[in-house]
Amino acid sequence: MVAEDQALMTARKDLFSRALSAAPNRLHMAAHSHHLWPDVTLAAQVEAWEDAAVLADHKWDKALGQVYPAAQSLVARELNLPSPDTVVFAPNTHLLLATLVSAIDRPHPVRVLSTNGEFHSFRRQAQRWVESGEIALTLIDAQAPDFAEQFLAAAQTGDHDLIFVSHVFFKTGFVFDRVWELAELARPQGPWVVVDGYHGFRAIPTDLAAVADRVFYVSGGYKYAMAGEGAAFLHAPPGFGPRPVLTGWYAEFGDLEGPPGGVGYVTDAGRFMGATFDPSGLYRFVGAGRMLEAEGLTTPAVAAHARALQVSLLDKIAAGAAGALREAVVLNPPGNGPQARFLALRHPSANAWKHALAAKGVVVDVRDDVLRVGLSVYHDEADIVAFCGVCAGL
Template sequence: MSHDINQLAQKLAPHYSQFDVSNRLLFTGHSHQAWPDVAREGLQEAFEVAASEIDNKWNPAFEKIETLRNYLRNYYDDPDGMYCLGQNTHQLLVSWLSSFDLQQKPKIITTDSEFHSMARQLKRLKEEGVEIITVDGHADDIVNQIEHAIDDNVSAVMLSRVYFNSGIVNQHIGEIAKITKAHNIPFLVDDYHGTNVMPLSISDEDLNHCYFLIGGYKYLQWGEGNCFLRYPKDCELRPAITGWFASFSQLDKAKSDRVSYADDHQRFASGTFDTTSQFRAARVVAFFDQMNLTPKVLHKQYQQQIALLRNTFSNYNFDTDVIKIAHEEPIENIGGFLAFRSPFARTIRTKLMDKGVFTDARGDILRFGVAPYITSHQIKQAIEELDSIISKINP
């Protein structure tokens, strides 16, 4: 296992010299991965294009966006899907939600394990009278819970494929998709923690009618400003919150009383945005292709790294009153990070940072996220540092 991990990690590490991944213990891969050195060239290219092309910079910028769309189409085995760019998933989420008549159908079904972008927004809508039905995202009977909650008042079902607080993969997306399709209810999947970690064929799994939120800040290594809402080709939703980029190609046409959504892939778009992010991300896409970082290769690396991380942690026999693995799911049901539960999670995270180990804590959960360039030695180093901190904590 260690040999396989290191073979890829050591091949990649020299290409991440600006982030110095070989000499740093970067275990926030689930929050922000290092960028390959070519990303810097993308930033330079964005400036050069803006300087040389002035107002005509948008055509090369749109070409970069299409490069990102093609990457996602290939990753998801989704040749017919539409992919709308957004600066963050919240912008896209709000635009999507504004498509529904929440006065006539004031019910949304979600889970108790959603990331803040979705959870906070739905909580605020609940204060305004929207009926938010929250099911147990990690329950074995989640499908039954959702089906039981469905009635004529439901506007949408919204949940994650990989839960941000545990790293556990929701094994029931296909079943939930069938139910929502049967009831003609839009189904939105937050896949920020699934993209580039857990392969998914939208075609094979019959998910063509579903909506997916995708973000570039984590496992894609695209950085900020590269989020997408995937939606069906035959989508007819008309978001009430809409920007002029949703009909960019028809700006010079005569205006009608009815707002149009004319451009492919732009139905949920906003307005003017900084295109620098797309130039940077397009370079990363080319780099991934050059290094043959296919979905299969990436998945294997993450699975082996998570397995080694968990095994190394288990070998230390930590006091479970201080810290323990948050769940016992099999490796194949875990995404790109491992969650530990500790009443001292935030303290441990701070002390790890003092030692140069980058991790992340939310409440009583300490998260170690791996990345393709992390070696087996770095995994063992990180747990050694954890041990040195844990040994000084009295429960």
């Protein structure tokens, strides 16, 4: 664990004054879910509207010529990618996933290896693909004690066309820190490795430089990027999936390759683009990302701040200051390695606790029997004390 005397960075509530003042009696402890939006995103949203009003049809010259490349560059810097051209944006990760799978050029069913702990954007679609015969799905238990060894062994069999797995699991907070070993198996002809980084991007330091030429990485702005919906992205390694079947006309913006008289595609990540979209999410993504960089709020710094608060919260829970939460099993206690930005507390009463806390103005969330508490740069020790006080009164 982090040492108890580790100094916390000063909580930056000033950067979130509008969201915090909008509901002054709310205690938002779910930064891992709908992260509060920083003040700069309002200005970004207004800028998107004003550009539409002033530029009208020509707003796309700015949206695609300035805002989009700026968003790509933010992702590339955060993940240490060799080029921002490997990043493509979409309204949500589901659309990116469907487009990516459509690019696998082999007879059905596509053989997929994954886990029983993936988020619903993959879980539901994968189940439906199984029903329709599109894929054959092998699942590894994400909560098995030897999960990493089981998953890597299954991947090494060579029996799969697509390997899809989370870097940080959304329910338990387990960090699969060996996920990058899968890059050794990836080939343009298959298998493809897709890492769901939604709970890793801007949550724990992530450097893809060594694997960027072999691994897909999908994430977005809704959580720790602090930008809200509409700004999901995919890093697509060059040469993997040159011609997705699910394709929009934006994928033909640029120099095209393809059969004579056929459908052409650009060769960078734009080959995965769809069609007309709402660009305001990208404006917010850029606004929030530039704010983080300007304020020196690096991912390591924010992660250390959140981790110290997690340790403080767990100490108080163990001491009985949070009442019944002492009975919960902590699925992801802080250790020596990377730490999810939320604590996962398992208890049969987790759902009842969530609703009781909501009635008191405290926002947490539940996945099955797991209560999740997410902390960020707008939290401080006083918030931990207040949270425990409410919990003690349940």
